[in-house]
Amino acid sequence: MSDNDNFRAEVAAWLEAHCPASMRRPITADEIIWGGSRLSFQNEDQRLWFERCRDRGWFAPGWPKEYGGGGLSPKQARIVEEEMTRLSCRQPQYNLGVWMLGPVLLEVGTEEQKREHLIPMMRGQQRWCQGFSEPNAGSDLASLKTSAKRVQDSEGEAYIVNGSKIWTSYGDQADWMYALVRTDASARKQQGISFVLIDMHAPGVSVKPIELISGKSSFCEVFFDNVRVPLRQLVGPEGEGWAVAKKLLQHERAAMSKFAEGGAPSHDALAVARPYLDEASPAQAAVWRDRLAAQLMDAHAFALTHQRVTAQAMARQDVSGPASIMKLVQTEQEVAKYELLVQIMGLRGLSWEGEDFSQLEHDICRQWLLTKTYTIGGGTSEVQLNIIAKRVLGLPA
Ligand SMILES: Cc1cc2nc3c(=O)[nH]c(=O)nc-3n(C[C@H](O)[C@H](O)[C@H](O)COP(=O)(O)OP(=O)(O)OC[C@H]3O[C@@H](n4cnc5c(N)ncnc54)[C@H](O)[C@@H]3O)c2cc1C
Structure with missing residues (x-):
């Protein structure tokens, strides 16, 4: 052995x-x-x-x-x-801290940052959220406007942060946020951005939850009103936050797959569909069986490709291009799966609550709505297609 x-x-x-x-x-x-x-x-x-x-x-x-x-x-x-x-x-x-920020701090954080944040994460004492998106900066993230002005005050050097973030998952539960802020408004888009760690309990931070159509409310808006962020919470050099964020996003897919594991169980389409297919007319059932079979074959092909890309990542090959392909294909497959299930289930796939419907029927309906977020969070499908066109296929921008 x-x-x-x-x-x-x-x-x-x-x-x-x-x-x-x-x-x-x-x-x-x-x-x-x-x-x-x-x-x-x-x-x-x-x-x-x-x-x-x-x-x-x-x-x-x-x-x-x-x-x-x-x-x-x-x-x-x-x-x-x-x-x-x-x-x-x-x-x-x-914990987003462990899955996404931690590897970045290990790579580019100061010794003080590692001691202040990694150890509490590893003890399960610090929960993190991601403060990237803003009302006018989602896909075009570099348009972000939340400002961080450097000052010297009685407690030392710091940034004074003003602005707001949106779609911050679990912002109301987090102790800390890793965020992108603009430290130089005159620099070209990406150059003026810095990556900072913000204490969510600091004076001037306020959080407002946003309700989702799936009934779950994990999103928040976060507002910063003259929030003091000590200079020691700057990760990487000032103005080079874009490069730090790119490192962090490499870990986002792995983090999202762990989320999917707990937050969004994926149903066995065949098992769910079977009783409804038995009730459908033979002609209709034949069409649905064909579509289900095609989806199952796609899912199997995806699983095999995923194994190959995982092996490439373990061999330390650059998988940033394939990661976009994986994100695009997996999320689009999940969307298509629940669309088909809801069609097969008919009205029973549109149940929200009440005893006339089974728990599974409620779950499928909510999951169908939740999948709408999959092709947006972590970069939309269109943005993934742009990345694939540029980085994988080498097409002009
Ligand atoms: C479940 C979920 C969790 C999230 N969690 C967080 C979080 O914790 N922290 C955080 O900061 N953000 C989070 N987000 C926000 C997410 O990153 C943004 O929603 C996403 O980047 C898209 O930005 P937007 O919503 O502003 O849409 P927009 O960028 O305004 O896009 C609108 C539409 O235009 C299309 N589009 C935009 N640009 C192009 C282009 N160049 N080419 C082609 N089409 C384009 C998009 O694909 C989309 O269909 C989360 C989102 C979701 C759904």
């Missing part, structure tokens, strides 16, 4: 012994454990699983031990993730 095989066997044995059975069932959105100052558990199994992973540094197995990680090599960290997936162990903590 190779060292890696031995390590895999050890990991599997530890997981079998320490992951409670209830933490190996598919997670629902309500059962997600978010890190942060409002950390709470619904039961003892959740607490045990959280604390056991935390104590091993397995919120981020590949991070250095000095910052609370597991200190494992990239290959070993991957083995931990693979075994957790294989044994259906839940993510012990959901």
Whole structure:
């Protein structure tokens, strides 16, 4: 047996012994454990699983031990993730800080920033949100206007931040926000942008939730009114926040797939559709079966491509182009799947609440609405197509 095989066997044995059975069932959105100052558990199994992973540094197995990680090599960290997936162990903590900001701080953060933020993330004490989009800066993110003016006051050097962010997922629950702000209004678009870390409890920060059509309200508007951000919370050089954000976005897809795992269970289309197909006329059912079969084949082809791209990423090849293809195809497939399910279910696919409909019917309807966000969040489908045209196909801009 190779060292890696031995390590895999050890990991599997530890997981079998320490992951409670209830933490190996598919997670629902309500059962997600978010890190942060409002950390709470619904039961003892959740607490045990959280604390056991935390104590091993397995919120981020590949991070250095000095910052609370597991200190494992990239290959070993991957083995931990693979075994957790294989044994259906839940993510012990959901946290944008760990998934997206952390790797960036490890790469470009100061020692002070690493100590101030990575260790609390790894203890599950800091929850993060992303402050990029603004009312007139979504796809064209570099148009953002939230300003950060550098000042020297009695407490030292700082930025005074004014403006607002929109579509901030879970902004009302977060302790900290990583944000893009404009530190130089006269510089060309991208050049005047800096990447800063903002304490959501600081004076002058206010948050207003936005309701979604799916009934869930995870979005917020965040307003900054003369918010003081100490200079030590600037990540990377001033004016070079765009490059820092690009590094961070490389981790967004992985983060979104973890979200999908808990927040948005994807249904087995065939199992859902079967009883409704049995009730349909033979002619109609034949058409739907054809469309379902085509979707299942597409999904299978996608899964195989995904495996190939994952292998390329592990071999440290540049997968930024394929990542856009994956994002585009997966989200469009999910949208198409729920569109078809709702058509097959007819009126029963449009149920919101009430005892005349099953829980599954309510879930499908809400999920159908939620998929509308998939092709927007993390960059719209059109923007992905632009990236693919430019970076993958080499077409002129
Ligand atoms: C579920 C979800 C979670 C999100 N979470 C966050 C978050 O936590 N933090 C955050 O900062 N933001 C977040 N967002 C915001 C998201 O990043 C933006 O909605 C997205 O970038 C699109 O911007 P926009 O809404 O301003 O649309 P716009 O950019 O105004 O786009 C409108 C339409 O025009 C199209 N379009 C725009 N430019 C082009 C172009 N050049 N070529 C072709 N078509 C184009 C778009 O594809 C779209 O169809 C989230 C969004 C969603 C849906």
